[in-house]
Amino acid sequence: MPTKLYKILLILGIAAVIVAMLLFWLSYRTPKNLEVDFLDVGQGDAILIKTPSGQNILIDGGPDKSVIKRLGENLSWWDKQIDLMILTHPHDDHVTGLIDVLKRYKVKKILYTGVVHDAPNYLTWLNLVHDKKISLTIIDKKQTINLSEDAKMEILYPDQSLLNKNLADLNDSSIVIKLIHGKNKFLLTGDASENVEKILLTNGADLSADVLKVAHHGSQYSSSQEFLEKVKPLTAVIMVGKDNDFGHPSLRTIMRLKRAGAEIFRTDEKGTIKIFSDGLKIKVK
């Protein structure tokens, strides 16, 4: 190769590397919004939160491996870290996808309740967590987790330890989270039923939220009128699979949500639903 051509190629190569590094640096420097992606994983929940400080939080993993595809679509290709994994409750449609997430992503920390359940997928997940020696924290009281200067998660439920307890209805062990970014609030309810809603109402917790992740895939036994009157959601997200066997979402729940003034977005109709917060207003994409 002639020396001159070699020199030109070398200079172009160096320039390309500098531009790439600059773009990478800029993408980290630009102040970011908070983003909540309600991932389309069919009949189940998987919610990816990207915090303004660049952390990835995954709440539940859906019923199968499809969460891996969805994470790939919604994270940068080099981003293989989940800073915090939360399992709301150990039913298959929430825990199963998390097994593959543990295998393919570096998970730094996990929150769960420790409630008793002996289904194979939950036990596989738990064994993998122990094998990988990931820090495991049991939620046994109300608490606040600070994410960045203007973002935090309030754990509203459970307000007591469920560790090693047998519950008649595991849905009612669901961790309920209020995610707050500036003035914007997201209420994430897992599969909690009216029983949990009553406890939250009695506790006098501030339930008001711009966005409600409708509990239990729109089941009629959740999202009571009393509860919705306190939440007053402008936006309601129903995570539900097409033609599921449970009749989710219930028409009654949809009517209650509409009466409460919420605009409804469903993953079976829209696929993954992305909601952005700049701390003042939210934008649905």
Ligand SMILES: [Zn+2]
């Ligand atoms: Zn569920």
